[in-house]
Amino acid sequence: MVSAALLTVIAVGCLIAAARLRQASWPVRGPYVAVIAWQALGLAWGISTIGALLAFGLAPYDRGVFGGLLSLLQDAASHDLYLSEIAGTSFGSAQIAAVVLAFGLTLLLFCGLMASFVQVVRTRRRHHHLLGLVAHDDPDVPGARILDHPVAAAYCLPGVLRSQVVISAGALRMLERDELAAVIAHEHAHLRQRHDLVLLPFSSLKRAFPHVTLVETYYSAVALLIEMCADDQAGRERSPKELAMALVRFGTSGSAAVPAGALAAAVDQPEVVTRVSRLLNPVGELSRRATITVLGSASILMVTTLGLWHLPM
Known part of the structure; x- marks a missing residue:
């Protein structure tokens, strides 16, 4: 005991x-x-x-x-x-119940992890296929595929054999060239460091406990830290001010929703404010x-x- x-x-x-x-x-x-x-x-x-x-x-x-x-x-x-x-x-009955509860909790967490993994893989496979039909390369924007959509969006789609950074036509019109390069560097940092795998256990907890506010709060905290990690990596290649200005433009333009299974440059307005402040005031x-x-x-x-x-x- x-x-x-x-x-x-x-x-x-x-x-x-x-x-x-x-x-x-x-x-x-x-x-x-x-x-x-x-x-x-x-x-x-x-x-x-x-x-x-x-x-x-x-x-x-x-x-x-x-x-x-x-x-x-x-x-x-x-x-x-x-x-x-x-x-x-x-x-005793209490001890039997404890063993059953332990096995039940283990099964719940394991199934949540597996279900999250399978769902993400399927969603990304469909999205990769869709991008193959509607997205295209642009020699002026190396390292990214262009999606002809008027709303500003920038995100990465991780994968085992193929990973892609996607920039919308709306984002191309909105961002300056240096700002665009900073955003692409940010998304490539997500892909190199496989931040999607870091978030996977926390997303599985959300699936296992969908109505627990505490789990959602902690997931958001980790997601924000991961964005900061990508910001820091991008800041080693580009000026932090360039990325900060790009985030401000995304935040004020009303960027598109993030596709399921993707990691976007800018998602939640309060988090964007926190990241911009951190980039401009190290x-x-x-x-x-x-x-x-x-x-x-x-x-x-x-x-x-x-x-x-x-x-x-």
Whole structure:
């Protein structure tokens, strides 16, 4: 029962830490580090929550989570599995419910992840096919395909074998040449660093818990950090002011909606304001000490959480 209590503490602590991270100011200075922190908190929360339920439910085995699961599988394979008694060990209704809930939560998260992945792949495949029919190349706009649409839009469509940056005719008319180059650099940063895969676990959480406002809030926080990461990468190739002006133009022109499965240069108005302010008023990078502290804490959190699954109590 000790491992169940400790895993519960970690699960609750992850929620508290996520709320604090959402309000913290340092992620603006270190978006890459902040994304890693979000990933560690999300993964540790899932592992600790499932682990706490299993540790409580399998406590009669007195072998911890991993040992208890192994014993449970062995009893199930030998047909010695009963609702109230497993291999001579008494299980209460609360413990049976905890095990069922743990397996249910695991299935929910896994199915949410797989469903999100399959949906994104199918949507992108259809969109790639559609772009092959209606989009075209332009020698004056290298690195992007042009979509003859009057509304301003700029987005990238990731893929395993083929990835594309799409710029609408409306965006070409609206943006200056330098601003257009900055936007294309931003979208290529998304593709190179596969930001779509970073967002996938968080989008699967949205699918698993569609009516939980907290999950939507945290997803938006990670999405904004990913845009900042792409902004920083583009800023190494182009002037940050060029990208900021492009974002302002998108924000004031009423850009088109983002196609499903794509990552766009400008989506939400408040987020655009935050990014423009960051580009025009650099706040400096996160200190080396702070970076080491955050990454070290994330590593300790994961090691501790997984280690408690082996605690035989």
